[in-house]
Amino acid sequence: MEAWRSEPFRPAAGLSSPHAQTIFARFARSARVPPLRRERWELDDGDFLDADVLPGGPDTPWILVLHGLEGSSSAGYVSSILRGAHRRGWGAVALNFRSCGGEPNRLPRFYHSGEIGDVAEALRRLRPRTTGPLLGVGFSLGGNVLLRHLQEEGESSPLHAAAAISVPFDLAVCAEAIDRGRGVVSIYRSLFLRSLRSKALEKARCHPGSLDPDAIERARGIVEFDDAVTAPLHGFPSARAYYEASSSGPRLAEIRRPTLCISAADDPMVPASCLPRAGSPLVSMCVTPNGGHVGFVGGSLPRPRFWAEAEALRFLEGSVGSLR
Secondary structure (H helix, E strand, O other): OOOOOOOOOOOOOOOOOHHHHHHHHHHHOOOOOOOOEEEEEEOOOOOEEEEEEEOOOOOOOEEEEEOOOOOOOOOHHHHHHHHHHHHOOOEEEEEEOOOOOOOOOOOOOOOOOOOOHHHHHHHHHHHHHOOOOEEEEEEOHHHHHHHHHHHHHHHHOOEEEEEEEOOOOOHHHHHHHHHHOOOHHHHHHHHHHHHHHHHHHHHHHHOOOOOOHHHHHHOOOHHHHHHHHHHHHOOOOOHHHHHHHHOOHHHHHHOOOOEEEEEEOOOOOOOHHHOOOOOOOOEEEEEEOOOOOOOOEEEOOOOEEEHHHHHHHHHHHHHHHOOO
16 A cells, blocks of 8 residues: 555634534534444353444445444444445444443443453454455544554454544553643543443442442542553553553554554644654554544534544545555
């Protein structure tokens, strides 16, 4: 595949600030999707994954789509990728991480930024559906998970190419930025914590002894929550250890598949200081001055155009074309 050249991103008039980009995109993206089929995959550990499947042909490309923190397959950015796949005649699977599909998962554990086992399971179930190339798109936390899969699997990954948008490359730096943030950033923090805390307290109720409910209630930031919940549930001694093991930024050079990483320098949750160098000719880093977090709203307010999703699909389409 030739060196990637991105189309320029121009924020829609009136949406130059990072928060305007982030918030407008959240509410303006269409949730309209082509007909999907919900599948429940029973897992060997006694848990399950819910996935929404866009059927495709037996020799067409298929995309695995991964959502962000406390998102789901119904997120507008996921819907945008599914519509793009449908227009191209491709298949797609929008995976819901454990606890995110509308029903609590069965086990005490759920998901985190470095959990790649469920991605491997999704790809294992995807591979028999087509002889065509498998592709991946991840947003925010899901983008970090996608990159960690590529790093750990290397040449063994069944993916042909991938795109990751608004990735928190350094989890410690990003968690601290959210925790220290004031104004609008404090609202993001409150929304994340409200959802996460509710799920964790339900885990503590259903699985006595798995978590400390008082520690969950005391958590006033992402780092405190990860110390109280994410780390102990997933075998890490602390939030710091979890961040160090799960951050994708330091290991981009290990990726062995064509990969596009799209970030904005003004992302309110991913400081520009933690954006890494590509470190590999296979990784294309696209950093725009504006765009917010999973925003990248171009066009106009009446007719917005979501540039990052369009670029991701264009990149993946080019990678598929290079096979011909």
